[in-house]
Amino acid sequence: MGLLRYTTYRLIQAIPVLIGVSILTFALANLTPGDPVRLMLQGQEADQETIERLEAQYGLDQPIHERYLTYMGGLVQGDMGHSFHRNAPVSELIANRIGPTLLLVLSAYVFALATSIPLGIIAAKRRNDPFDHVSRIVALFGVSTPSFWIGIMLILIFAVQLGWLPSSDLVYPWWSPETYGHDGYGEHFYQVIRHLLLPMIALGTLQMATLMRVERTQMIESLQGEYVKLARAYGVPERTIMRKHAFQVAQLPIITIVGLNLSTALGGSVLIEFVFDINGLGRLFYEAIIQLDYQLIMGITMIIATMFVIGVVITDIAYAYIDPRVTYGESE
Template identity: 45%
Template sequence: MIRTIFGRVLAAIPVLIGIAILSFFLIRLVPGDIVNVMMGEDFADPAVEAELRRIFGLDQPIHIQFADWFGGLVQGDLGASLRTGRPVTEEIFERFPMTLELAIAALIVSLAIAIPAGIITATRRNSSIDMGARLVSLIGLSLPNFWLGILLILLFAVYLRWVPSGGYASFALSWEHFQFLLLPAVTLGTSLAAVTMRMTRSSLLEVLGHDYIRTARAKGLSERAVVAGHALRNSLIPVITVIGIQLGGLLGGTIIVEQIFSWPGLGSLMVRAIYQRDYPLVQGLTMFLAFFFVFMNLAVDIFYVYLDPRMRQRG
């Protein structure tokens, strides 16, 4: 098992290097740079532009800029924001708790819906409950986040006025904070629940067909004991994979939802950095999200050890 984890860590290194190269060069394909954004179209002084590019280091050849940035990246230095002058790491970790809070809340909403629904549909296969839940999951999977978010705002914020339409309150275990968190968490959690429910159902159905499940039933165990004590744990392995990938992808997948609900997380920071052509901030955010995604995949692999005894024996 240790050898497998070490191999996956090594395999992630070229992936991260490739992401670093792409993030550096792709953002520079967007027309204009931060100097053009700062000066606008109405005022253009070549001397001032040249001086600003020298200050920002944009007058250097592209390969020199990449070498300087990548050298800092290897040492853990993501550079400084061109717009604010603050270190990129400070900008990221200032917003990271908000995005992480939203991602965890969305994941909780997803699991609260998906796991019970997946178990019920698997144990009542081809029943009306199963067909209805599968239809609802297909609808939830098909709904775009931006459309669902707007609908929720119209219903619960505009018409019913139960919750605010957007914004953020400082983290606290209070109803005020929960009101701001509810709609974006439900918007994100709905599509996640659809995927997790379908995976739980298919995985549990496969496990329920194994010989040891029939043996447990032949011994006289109740259906609840068979499902909860024998089938569910073994069926959770692929579900854990999906959940880990979802959590890793959620940090980068909250961009649209954060914009709709004015949530001050990494997504809104990324949008602002792209609009302002803040190259170090865009590159730093991309690398941070990529590293977190790789870390979550590695954490899922390690968690397998506690779910599957066969992997402990291999390790």
């Protein structure tokens, strides 16, 4: 089975999963106590006739199963519905907010991978040395500490006390320097990094700690393998052993964690966006839940679920690319 065929096959397999997510989300959102129309009209005087007219306008007067089928029919055609409270298409609202969230999540993963893999390798090579003990303490702190608390501590230390880094007003790299009054692209990207550094570390610490622990364990296991002992017996340089024999095999669990933890990172971004005042998808999702904006809740959920499915498929493909023993569903 070729790469394209395998990818198509895995995406088709994901369709029932997405349908299940849509049914569960739609049921939970619509069965939540509260009236979205009354919330929308909060602070305004409205008679029962106005309320009934708005309910009919948004299809809220129909049975829940009819509303679901209507929504899915529009979704298949690319229509994600209309937000009750913002009076705007859901797709437009998501498009305006998804950029900051993706920037935050991707930068957090870059930080996690760039730090965890080298630290995990060094800790494995220096097993039971002081560096190894310190790395395990750091990993334990990272996996047991909430990301929002780390974010608050970073703000208090580096923004409030030291004044080195800003704590809000994220600078977007896709906007022009003139938008922010920056003198050229050099200063623009410098400011992007300065504003992104604290939320990136806050969100990426959990991923970094998890990956470092797995990297250390896998590297220790790989370095104790028979193929490594044989390579050393033949006089293969230690650097070559680390790079070609131990490192590549140890990355398979890392790939799995990176792919499956995408949903965790997206969920953690909700709190980080609030802590650092970032107008991203997570914050929009929270506001949609508070306002019982059913269409917006469904749209964001389906986008996040689709991103997760794509992450899993990419993980499977990367598995087969790194480990030749893994094939794209071919039988022996």
